[in-house]
Amino acid sequence: MRAEILTLALIVGAFTWAFRYLPLRADLSRLPEGGRLSRFLAATGPAAIATLFTASALPYLQGSLPLPLILGTGAVLAVFVATRSVVGATMAGSAGYGLTIWMT
Amino acid sequence: MTAQTSPTFLDGLLTGVPIVLGYFPIAFAFGVAATGQGLSPVEAFALSLIIYAGAAQFLALALVTSGAPLLVAAFTLIAMNLRHVLYGPALMKRAGPGARRRHAWAWAFGLTDEVFGAALGQLARGRRFSEPFMFGLGLAAYASWLSGTALGAYAGGGALADWPVLEAALGFMLPALFLALLLSILSRAQLPVIAVAAGATVLVTLFWSATAGILAGMIAGALAGVLGLRGRHAG
Structure with a gap:
């Protein structure tokens, strides 16, 4: 194993762990309900997940008509609405995307 | 499971099933790509074992194989993972003032994008926060990532070259998982937050970079929550 790869992994791994852990130590119990920071933190979750979905879907929009993306996304929506299952919706989206590519 | 009982380690493992299904093929693709670009299997595994951040690992491959200096590569990857500072406080805010975090130094290692999303989704559905649950959820995801x-x-390298449809379907697993997680925490009050986050991500990605787009989307969406959720409960 090359030393530079191990060093890179250790540096990035240490910072990533610190980013994930150290903010957890913040005492949020005295934050006023409805205050600016409370609202910021409450919106962080939906904002983060919406961002990650958008960022992961953007590469699929390049090139020709993104029919597989449309049908894959539609499959996620349909199965989630029908079953409320994150597992089922994820699998359906993947299957819908792959099947569309296979048929086109 | 009701809101009155603390979710267990096993509950966490079961909640992690969609992440397991989503992570495995992506981690498999990472292992294939890493060895295809000249890393040894041990080096590929070490990146997953130590860094444990998917997007950063794929970027690390590009940086390592392009010969980027160590400090430049490290700084780039650290900047990419900076978004994680938002997750802990957001999770604790949602968990409430009584949430224990004595062992957070350990389970926080596994607080990835998807684990954060899944934990938040469970809290939004009325489940209580518990550290055993976080350990179970995190361990399921980590085990899947490492085994993949x-x-x-x-x-x-090239293991999926003969199976392009399967490779494409597996590649779409991550956007599908993010969308399903988003649907699981969706409420009418959060629609402006989601719209602003998505719009900012697209604009900044197109005109700057994907990493900047992710940071911009999260911060813009959260700021939209500050402006638009006044007097409403955002969770």
Whole structure:
């Protein structure tokens, strides 16, 4: 194993762990309900997940008509609405995307 | 499971099933890509074991194989993972003032994008926060990531070349998982937050970079929550 790869992994791994852990130590119990920071933190979750979905879907929009993306996304929506299952919706989206590519 | 009982380690493992299904093929693809670009299987596995951040690992491959200096590569990857500072406080805010975090130094290692999303989704559905649950959820995801990487590295570069449809379907697993997680925490009050986050991500990605787009989307969406959720409960 090359030393530079191990060093890179250790540096990035240490910072990533610190980013994930150290903010957890913040005492949020005295934050006023409805205050600016409370609202910021409450919106962080939906904002983060919406961002990650958008960022992961953007590469699929390049090139020709993104029919597989449309049908894959539609499959996620349909199965989630029908079953409320994150597992089922994820699998359906993947299957819908792959099947569309296979048929086109 | 009701809101009155603390979710267990096993509950966490079961909640992690969609993440397991989503992570495994992506980690497999990472292992294949890493060995395909000249890393040894041990090096590929070490990146997953130590860094444990998917997007950053794929970027690390590009940086390492392009010969980027160590400090430049490290700084780039650290900047990419900076978004994680938002997750802990957001999770604790949602968990409430009584939430224990004595062992957070350990389970926080596994607080990835998807684990954060899944934990938040469970809290939004009325489940209580518990550290055993976080350990179970995190361990399921981590085990899937490591085993996928190991198998992909063992299979070697080009393992999926003969299966393009399967490769495409597996590649779409991550956007599908993010969308399903988003739907699981969706409420009418959060629609402006989601719209602003998505719009900012697209604009900044198109005009700057994907990493900047992710940071911009999260911060813009959260700021939209500050402005638009006044007097409403955002969770």
